[in-house]
Amino acid sequence: MNAVTKTQALEKMARDFAAVSGVYNGADVTSPYEQMKEWREKTPVLEGDILRIFRAPSQADWMGTGRKVYTVFRYKDVHQILRDDRNWLSKQNAEGFGSAVDNFLLTGMDGEEHHKWRAILQPPMMPNAIKKWKDNLICPIIEDEFIGAMRPKGKSDLLLDFVLAFPVRVVYKMFGLPDDMVAAMQSAGWALQIVGGPRFDPEEMKTSIPAAMEAGQRLYEYVLPAVQERRKSGVVRDDMIGFLMGLNVDGKSFTDEDITTFIRMTLLAAGETTSRSFGNMIVLLLERPDVWERLRQDRSLIPKAVVETMRLETVAGHLARLAARDMEIGGVTIKKDEAVTVCISSANRDPEVYANPDELILDRPMRPVMSFGFGPHICMGMHLAKLEMEIALNAMLDLPNFRLDPDYPKPVIRGIQLRGPDQLHVKWDVA
Template structure:
């Protein structure tokens, strides 16, 4: 590659995979923009960075969440940016929210959201699938987990879109992001106050009752947990469902196969996760000088683990740019690896399964509605901002 790749360039955001393939071939460890951050693009190297907290600290994500123009973001104090042993203790508390009892409890609510989508469909109608189903399903799940009003789902989308865009925000976007953070923090503090007065069967009440080494969590710590769970539990699943619709629309033969054989739904979801992962890049801080593939990464620098590139590494996934329902399962990195493996992976798969089952139960099919796909603005997450399709019989 004759020039330094800019991960946020519009052409890269639109289709990063040819650029990542070139990195894997010619410069698997190199500096990229923004900021000259080091990038690793091959599967083995990305896995090494993600699993080795002794060398690569999760605190490196602060660059994406707290740039110089932003004086406050509660998410930087969340488990997302913690290393063991602090991360281990904090994770044990939050993991209770994702126990096996959660999915059966919320499944009826998710299926109700799916029925509402089906009832609104008419032959020939054009709709934004993102707003009609890809947002309502995870919004319903997160609202139930946190005990929030599901009617606020439009706010969920606005809130989360703001703080995943922080690292790539233009000067014009910055004041809106600051305002959004203040608004969300105020709302969550009101929820916490309400649960102190009247505990309920939800995660906020559990966090208020939780203890780490016998010490209760502070209100700022609880707020940081909730910021993360709202973002991680909402934005990523929305992108997963939008990616599934994109695959069905781009590859009608895949849609036909999955519709004819519902047993293929789990394999379809796994291939979507590999092919178009929502968690696109993970940022880590290099704690000590380290060498990868003969390239020295100095202590104190930042490294971008290109998860989406690793998921298309030819050494692990044969013919990686082909969406293959029959692909032999490999361990993809879409939910992370090591200590920071996504707590909500099982819940995200369950939400996606319900969404896919809704789509494959329909008598018609979907096609693009003539609007070019527009990708979100984020250094770490990648997904469609809208997903306009036409339903045809």
């Protein structure tokens, strides 16, 4: 694996990242918000799947079975569905990715099974647990490995030099995987291949799904020896592998295979969403120099900037749920086993909840933002992702006169799902 150089591994990961972007941007969407606004006002529960309308893979019907799907646009309806895991199920999520990860997928579990595994696996991801990683892991990786190398250059292809790589480095080290950036980038590419497995075109799925299955196996084969080596060494470390080795579930300890399966599942979302969210944040802030300067002068506003930019440009803008029984939402009856796609991107811009919803307002009164989902299935890694982005933004603010590079086209945030910029060239002053 190490015969590949760091540059080659990053470039390959960037191609895989772009390929996933293409899968979820089949209709070449730059700004879907006017159309969402129209639906939210006139047809808040739309018969049809917004993702398929925009030629992206459905999350409500991954495998194209013909399941009837509705799309829900208003904040209050999205909120109601996501918080009710008894009547609105998540099991359909396992149809797309489940087989690539041996059907161990928290986002595809329901009821007691989900509550059990979430309670077991969540403690290392809680805010107090995450804080310990700040000074001894996250800051050194961001500031020493990445920003320190970038600072003397005065310019950067920020996606390639920083945005794609730093969340992967943080998560892989936190898990206790080998401290090998090249291997981490290559294995992150396999995770991206899994995410890109579902397609809009059924013909494409004949090759993309087997490729995702193969990528899932390769990711497993990368993680397992690291777990086995740790077990063999007997070394006790305060990382995710160490935590999992100490677990006892129903009177049984986790095997190396159990640990590997869990880590593989987690790696599917360990870096990409953070990368896209951070890229979106930098674009939005650099397009507003007055906001950037305000943040530079007052770093206490950084957490608000993270939340507000994620509200304005939500990466995972759509989730799906399955009706456990006949349900009514927004005056529309959804029959048992029919599905809804909840449009978080629309809910996050609902004027009934957010005044002037299309504007970036740092002083906006705090409201629950559903960019990490909501309810029992809210993203387990949200606290880590937010902390990573806060530290990374603080580092960017320290670069003098940090700005978009005028020698390149302005970055454009694209996609109906997994939205993000296609390129992000920046520059800054060097003393």
